[in-house]
Amino acid sequence: MDGRKSIITGQKTFLVALTGNPNSGKTTVFNALTGLRAKVGNYPGVTVERKEGKLKGSPHDKQIIILDLPGTYSLSPKSLDEQVARDVLLNRIPDVPSPSVVVVIVDASNLQRNLYYATQVIELGYPVIIALNMMDVAAQNGQIVNIEKLSRSLNAPVIPMVASKKEGITALQQAIIEIVSKSENKPQTKDYDAVNQSVSKLQTKTGNRELFWKMPDFYRIEIQKIAQLLESLSSEKCLNPEAEALLLLTDDAALGRPGEFYPEEIVRAVHEARKRIESCGGDWKTDPIEGRYEVISKIYADSVTQLPHIEETFSDKLDRIITHRVWGIVIFFGIMLVMFQSIFRLAKIPMEFLGSVIEQFGQYISSTMPPGALTNLITDGVIAGVGAVVVFLPQILLLFLFLSLLEDTGYMSRAAFIMDRIMGKVGLHGKAFIPLLSSFACAIPGIMAARTIESYKDRLVTILIAPLMSCSARLPVYTVLISACIPDIKVLGFLRLQGLVLMGAYVTGIVLALIMALIFKKTILKGEIPMLLMELPPYKKPTIWTTLHHMWDRSVVFLKQAGTIILLINIVLWFLMNYPKGNIEKEFETRQAQVLQKYLGTNIPPEKIQEIVLNIETSHPANDNAKALVHELTEIKKAASVESLSRSFAGMLGRAIEPIIAPLGFDWKIGIGIISSFAARETFVSTMAIIYNVGADKEENNIVSLANAFKDQKRSDGTRLFTPLTGITLIVFYICALQCASTIVVVRRETNSWKWTIFQWLYLGLLAWTLSFLTRSIGMMLGLS
């Protein structure tokens, strides 16, 4: 329990667990305590996010790690997240050491329900600090909390805080350090006198805290019996045995099967105790809850003074409009419209700037490095490829800015409240709305967010349809296709057609997701719709700091992907597209020589051809004859690069799948793009940039030149390849197909089943093909080309 010493640094490591109800501001406290140095990982075996970071200002000889536990309402978990929080506190996770200090975040403006969980945690017997957050909201509601009285009733130090304004953070930080130091010096007795003088006298032995519930004797006898048994059987004593006994008595899941967590002897004893309680007329499930709330009501009455206040708060007034029958829905769709229109239009300027910077960087590299395969790999493979994805950073930042704002203001839960009926209609849980909305950013956090849904079947349905939400990686694909294929005209005088098509792509994904959910719920995943119990926290003014933090976290993930997976894929793709080399260069030189001979009338020796071609290209041709020569040489070059790609490994792959995608109007080059997308969808853009040799005309930036390159592509019959219909068909394909290796890996982890993972991939692939085929057929019938 007292920190373990690192052999290398000589530092002792201490774990501080941060726990509390959802919406208590736990993440804000965590961010304030750790700064930007959080590490995100997973708990062993399960995929609940494990967030930890070093405490800012820890003493040099100690390493204090803050562990942010998932938000939870009680120690009897109803979801995977809650289960992990409980398991850490019960020392059931082998990888996580027992915490030296537990900090319980309590929402002062919602004291009673928050104290339910807080008292449960206090009873466990850890050295504990109560961080009483949102004091400002409580004050607004006219609630004056007497900190000293509350601290005495809870028998724990209480630190008043307003985490969003960083008030109380230093006090909490110091309290943690002091308790950690105390526990190090005096491992046997842990008291809090340094933190809270008034508490110290009451505090005796932490391990044997008294339970809050003043239970009737027939309960007390049973609890003591089980506690004694627990004490006699366990070798290391970490938890207060009475608290553990109470938890086991009331919660079947915590008790488990004989041998699962506890020896058969204990499981049997608990079952017998329950029977005896029942025979006394007790209900072992609800009596302890009622008993706890009774004590809490007393503590509340004792330590909180309710001043007269305005009955209807600002938040209530706002809710009248935002969840209004008519206005609520209008506002909801209005927010969505603004969000997607601005993602398309506001991001344009920084994107163009970023594009030109990347291009200049590529030029600089190619001009300073000796020509050859390596330079080629760096400029065409790495810089052009990764650059084409990084260009989309402004759009991704904007999307995450909107999502964090919705989350931080409290609108997200209102959106779930408004949408619940619709979600329920297709058999989805209202809670599925948030995972699905998160999937607009990326299916990976979305699929992981589905963990808040208690029922496995409902979770599975949500996971299966989540990739139909257009993620941020598809945004670059849509953007390029729309710029290339959809004319930039205005509809109804003020809406841009391009923006509407973009919105249409998102809406199509949503509609398809709902239809598929309905089908799954009616067929393979029949089950009851579980109940939606959701808190509607008061609206909050988002703090810039929190929102930026949120945005930063997500964007780093995106950039990391661009820097690792996408970089790797670009190198592999560059190889696939440039090898085998064959003798294309020879053929290409011969043809150039022929052209040169035709215009110049002399035979050029083979070793001089490249030099002359370069000279002609860089000079500015003045007469028509020279212009025609340059034109012919460029045409040969283009033909050669297409020929080279066509003979490469990538070309072979693209052609191999051409029969499958030809009915959709796609050629083998698009095939290469589709194949490359399996790494990550945004790779489509960078692959197409390489395939169409974008970067040849250096004046324009990436997106515009790529869109122009798209416009130049012709079918074998000479008609344009990227017509509006091809663009829309391809967008439909990208809406549906699950072309993201990372998502597939996460789905496997989350469902713990290859069967469902493969099923998802197949059904989405089939859906993509069928709908693209239908789009093209209907489009052609309507006379589109």
Added chain:
Amino acid sequence: MVIASIDLPPETRERLYELGLLVGTQIELIRFAPLGDPVEIKVRGYRLTIPRHEAERILVALPEVQTQK
């Protein structure tokens, strides 16, 4: 009004209890969602949404009824 009884399966009832909805607790119906479901209630100073179907099984006693008892 106060909760008179909660006529729901044990699992659900237990969670409602933990959230502070006990027999005898004051609750207030705030509104129905724009599409009629779920229901927003106020309990122990905070807002909670409950599906209409479940909310209909939380029986309440009006103040008059209480005085009659």
